[in-house]
Amino acid sequence: MKNLDRNPQDFTAGDERKRTVEDIRTHRVAGNLAGAIQICIAAKARWPQDFFFAKILADLHFQEGAHETAFVALADFLALIPPSHRLISDFATRYHRFRRTLPRDQMSKYAAMLLDAIKETKIDVSVAQSAKKIISPDAILPLGNMEDKRSREFIKLLRDDSKFENFVKLEREFEEHNAQQLAYILDVHILNRTRSIKTYRIDLFCVSTYEKLGLLDKALKVTTELLSVKLNSIAIRSLFRICRLKKHYAPADALLEEHPALIRANDFNVLYEFVYYFEFKNDFHMVQSVLRTLDKSFATNIPVLRTVRNFYIRFGLLDEAKRLEGALYPRGARAAKKKYTAEVAETELELYSQLEHQKQLAAISDLTTGISHELGQPITNIRYTIQYHRRLFAKELSIDAVSKVFDSILEETARMGGLIRRLAPLTSSRGVVEQFDVMDRIRKRVEGEEPRLQEGKIKVHISPKHPIQLTGDPVKFDQLVSNLLLNSIDAINERKETRDNKIDILIENNAQEIRVLFSDSGIGIPFGNRNKIFDPFFSTKPPGKGEGLGLFIVWNLLKMLGGRISVDSKHSDGAKFIINIPHHPDNQS
Incomplete structure (x- = not known):
């Protein structure tokens, strides 16, 4: 068994430092901090210019709870290190550990002590400057x-x-x-x-x-x-x-x-x-x-x-x-x-180009808020009341005729509730701002629409494969992608002639923004409708087949994300949207 009490001076010159380091580590792992400190102090005396032992001594004293002594050792370490980014980083790591642990007044006292040590010791100029930047915010300045x-x-x-x-x-x-x-x-x-x-x-x-x-x-x-x-x-x-x-x-x-x-x-x-x-x-x-x-x-x-x-x-x-x-x-x-x-x-x-859309958004927001407040609870009450009485009628009489009425009312109330939920993203621009992987969010949205895609035999191509980071509201981004997908699926299903059913999503990334090229092989957008497709309730579908809200919601979600959308007029095989979203969250509302 290794003798934990051996003096490092007993070792031969060739192995002495290496074995000293190993002995310190062994004592520390065994929980014998006092023994490790004793060996480390002796090693500092043996190799006075070796910054390693000053650094480890600061760690040991900190682990022991002797913070002031640890600061003295940290000052010794600072005085010995050459101009090296890694070693200054080692100093900063240990200093910030003190900052997380100590009360403000105690930290200020020790920081001032370190600044005094820098003044009184011959330290490399670049090391001293770097250290002062780290320490100064905590120090109480000396007062006359x-x-x-x-x-x-x-x-x-x-x-x-x-x-x-x-x-x-x-x-x-x-x-x-x-x-x-x-x-x-x-x-x-x-x-x-x-x-x-x-x-x-x-x-x-x-x-x-x-x-x-x-x-x-x-x-x-x-x-x-x-x-x-x-x-x-x-x-x-x-x-x-x-x-x-x-x-x-x-x-x-x-x-x-x-x-x-x-x-x-x-x-x-x-x-x-x-x-x-x-x-x-x-x-x-x-x-x-x-x-x-x-x-x-x-x-x-x-x-x-x-x-x-x-x-x-x-x-x-x-x-x-x-x-x-x-x-x-x-x-x-x-x-x-x-x-x-x-x-x-x-x-x-x-402001002219965006004023009309702002007014439309404000009107829709007011309308939706009013509907949610005034009709939300009555709609819920109607639904549950009808369901309750429907069960009662089933026991007492034939309900074929009544069921038709009930089914119709339930269908309409579900439709009104769905409309309210569909407009919900537009009633508030609040949300989280965090970094997320654009490609991962797109893939998950595509997976979420897999049943519709399989039913229409639609293939989706997403490029590139590697992650692309964006800072913003990931929920709004999800809603944006979902609405674009649903719009493309409907457009492809409406097309009568036979050709490949496909949706292509290409992401381009630069320092300022990401660019989304979103295209499909659907019926396309007639030239006369290109200025109307982002208007609320505009739809070319028969009554009851579409709300005309999908691209309106996309447009407004992009405004909340600080982005913009346009139609590629040169694209002839279906429709192609060009979407730009800034990387910087300050550009997002």
């Missing part, structure tokens, strides 16, 4: 006596709102000259304290400070807690703004659920954020309602009206934007009026 005095004065001002102006003045000094120290002070003295009226103004001001520092989660935490103490318009605005920046409105939803009367707020800053909130919810009706409230409530406030006008233009409400012209540019302001008119005209031209 004057600055330390100012810190104590600032902390004292945090106790209540009585000297709010003095607090603001000093906070701005810290923000300009020592933002890291400011963030540390706020974390220690503001972030986790109990909210009260006594410190409401200071805590609310610190929310904006956290925002400026990019610490949105902390800003959101403080704001939510303040609103539980008192509803304040500035705090409400801050909550909605932070949610907008995070693109996550769950805290705002919770606030409105608890206080629904807030929707009738008449504060400009709150209403301003409501516009973005309802845009995120894809509730165009409420966007218009909020804009009308702003329009009427601030009819004499020129800066507010300019903002409202910009919103009107943003949402394609050009008639409303023109209506504000008189209030914004009275007689005599001809130059400004001319510039404004040109601006609206330019915007009108830019």
Whole structure:
């Protein structure tokens, strides 16, 4: 059995280092950390320029829970390593392990200690620069006596709102000259304290400070807690703004659920954020309602009206934007009026091509929402009531005649329910944004339509075979592919002449976007219909055979994904669609 207590100095020169490393590993695996540390310390003395033993010693001390000693060993490792990407990465890995484990204040203390060690030790310049980038965000910057005095004065001002102006003045000094120290002070003295009226103004001001520092989660935490103490318009605005920046409105939803009367707020800053909130919810009706409230409530406030006008233009409400012209540019302001008119005209031209579809989508969204709310539950009640009485009639009388009526009603209610479900993807643009394999999603959608494809003897060719990654909403992408497949299957089944039944799906990938070439050997699209096929309820099929929604849904799903679709006019054997979807999620709504 190997002697675990042997001194590494007993080994011959040729095997000494190798066997020392093995002994350290053996002690560590056996759980004898003290023995492994003892051998490692001796090895460091034996080979003072060998960075390996300093690195392993840092690991052993960390495993033992002696964090400060581990940091000293990590500093020794940093001082010994040559400029090597791999070794700097080793340092970063160990440093981030400390960051995940230690409290913020303790981490700041050790980070400052490491920065001091870098200053006092002759370390390769490139290594020192890389290490500072890793360490600096955690360190409390060294303070001189004057600055330390100012810190104590600032902390004292945090106790209540009585000297709010003095607090603001000093906070701005810290923000300009020592933002890291400011963030540390706020974390220690503001972030986790109990909210009260006594410190409401200071805590609310610190929310904006956290925002400026990019610490949105902390800003959101403080704001939510303040609103539980008192509803304040500035705090409400801050909550909605932070949610907008995070693109996550769950805290705002919770606030409105608890206080629904807030929707009738008449504060400009709150209403301003409501516009973005309802845009995120894809509730165009409420966007218009909020804009009308702003329009009427601030009819004499020129800066507010300019903002409202910009919103009107943003949402394609050009008639409303023109209506504000008189209030914004009275007689005599001809130059400004001319510039404004040109601006609206330019915007009108830019928006014209998509304005009609936006209005159609808004109308369909309102209609579908109304149907879902007003008819959804009655339809369900009708279905279950009919099914219940049908069972009763079966016991008491012949039901042939009644069954025909019931079957007809059930068929119609199922059709109405199916219509509602079909339009559901268009009532909200919300969804997840994540990376997914386009080719895998397409293959699974094709597999899902396999019964229809086999029935029509349709072959589907998908290319390429290798994965292609896209960042976006995979569910909306699935719906897009499904609607295109169903459209192609119907088009092929409608064709009378004999030829190969096939669907070709080719994906092209570049740095900015993916390009989907989707073609079929169906009946094709007559030239006169090419401008109509994306309109809702447009169909060339006989009544009852098609809803005319498939390509309308495709068009709108692509708008949500930030993409576009067009018909290849040169394709003669069936129909061919060209679809472009951007890689970057910021281009997706």
